[in-house]
Amino acid sequence: MAVLDYLELPVGSTADQQAFYSRAFGWVFTAYGPEYAAHEEGPCQMALNGIDSDHRSKAILPVVRVDDLEKAREDVLAAGGTITLEIFDFPGGRRFHFTDPEGLELGCYEPEAG
Numbered sequence: 001m002a003v004l005d006y007l008e009l010p011v012g013s014t015a016d017q018q019a020f021y022s023r024a025f026g027w028v029f030t031a032y033g034p035e036y037a038a039h040e041e042g043p044c045q046m047a048l049n050g051i052d053s054d055h056r057s058k059a060i061l062p063v064v065r066v067d068d069l070e071k072a073r074e075d076v077l078a079a080g081g082t083i084t085l086e087i088f089d090f091p092g093g094r095r096f097h098f099t100d101p102e103g104l105e106l107g108c109y110e111p112e113a114g
Contacts, residue, residue: 002072006063006109007046014050021048032091054085057097062106069094069110076108 011017018029018037027046029037035050049056066072069087076098077083084105085097095109 001065001067002108003065004062005044005065006107007044008049008057008061008063008107009046010056010058010061011048011050014048017048017050021046055088055090057105057107059105061097063095064106064108066108066110069096069108072108072110073098 009017014035014037021027021039022029027039028041029039029048031037033051035052036047038045038047049061064072073083073087073096080101081098083096083098085107087094087096090109093109093111095107097105097107099105
């Protein structure tokens with residue numbers, strides 16, 4: 001199963017953006033460190049990524065939830081995608097980033113068994 005259920009926004013200030021979305025929509029965020037927070041309600045979750053590292057995308061990052069991350073990686077490659085960030089751990093699971101044949105960046109994640 002593969003479900004698009006997560007969007008990650010690269011931000012300069014996680015605190016300022018949390019305040020904006022909280023005021024605008026009443027959203028509550030869970031902090032996963034000082035520079036990463038997620039609104040985890042609803043069918044599509046959204047995160048604010050202020051981390052200055054390779055784990056931060058340059059644009060809005062749609063992230064697809066999968067049951068088997070290694071198989072998803074193989075399938076992305078077989079379909080003509082390019083891996084841009086190899087599998088890595090994050091609080092709550094593991095993921096990788098890839099581009100599709102037109103160069104659009106997405107991520108795939110497998111949540112921790114829970």
